Amino acid sequence: MTAAPTPSLRERKKLRTRQALIDTALELFTERGFGGVTLDELCEVVEVSKRTFFRNFTSKEDVAMAPEQDLWRAFLEELETTAPDGLPLVELGRDALLAALERMADEGWARRVLLSRRLAERTPSMAAHGLQFCEATTQGALEILRRRFGLGGGDDVRPRLAVDMLIAAHHCAMAGWVDQAGGAAPPATPDLAVRLREAVAALPGSLTMSVEG
The missing domain is CATH 1.10.357.10 (Tetracycline Repressor, domain 2)
Known part of the structure; x- marks a missing residue:
């Protein structure tokens, strides 16, 4: 069986960003309620643009x-x-x-x-x-x-x-x-x-x- 190829540095960075969005969203939504956190606030905490967010997810519901x-x-x-x-x-x-x-x-x-x-x-x-x-x-x-x-x-x-x-x-x-x-x-x-x-x-x-x- 052939081993899966190792992800490139760029792919690993994208995966880390995606995971950071998920983890941060769940923590903030749990703490402040789903409606108590805006998309802008989430992106600011993770230090990514909304464009980056929408490359990974379609909505707050999607990331949650x-x-x-x-x-x-x-x-x-x-x-x-x-x-x-x-x-x-x-x-x-x-x-x-x-x-x-x-x-x-x-x-x-x-x-x-x-x-x-x-x-x-x-x-x-x-x-x-x-x-x-x-x-x-x-x-x-x-x-x-x-x-x-x-x-x-x-x-x-x-x-x-x-x-x-x-x-x-x-x-x-x-x-x-x-x-x-x-x-x-x-x-x-x-x-x-x-x-x-x-x-x-x-x-x-x-x-x-x-x-x-």
Whole structure:
């Protein structure tokens, strides 16, 4: 296997700037509220221009939700190469998402996700942005599945349902993981992987669960 190329100095500087914007935004939004921080103030603290900000993000909502959105962007990249091995589609997606989660293993990612999630709970515009991003990610995943495996098209709703179920399982896993943190330090990222596996494993049972009146 060929090692990934080492990023150039320019690329490393761009990544550091992007990360500084994320970290500073989350700290300021948490301290002063999402509406209590202007874009100009954020750029001033990080010492970058608004032009630099918009090279990285589309809005305050975008930078505030970057930690989890980065996970899903990595998921789409992993879905391009994850071996099918005869797996059910939702399990193929699970493996791609788990591989993406391994790429989020730096020590600050879990804390950023917790700050972002808690901020979104009290910021309606972030919730709306999240829905738009979720739909765009879903469409991206469906396009990859069509291109790689010829799945979907016409009236075949199964790929869409499989992707929707994977996203639902992720939401359940993430909610439990965030609740686990409480007001303390963020739980370990591998704990989220465990919860995701459990949530995906519970999907078949949820489809056959009976309700007796």
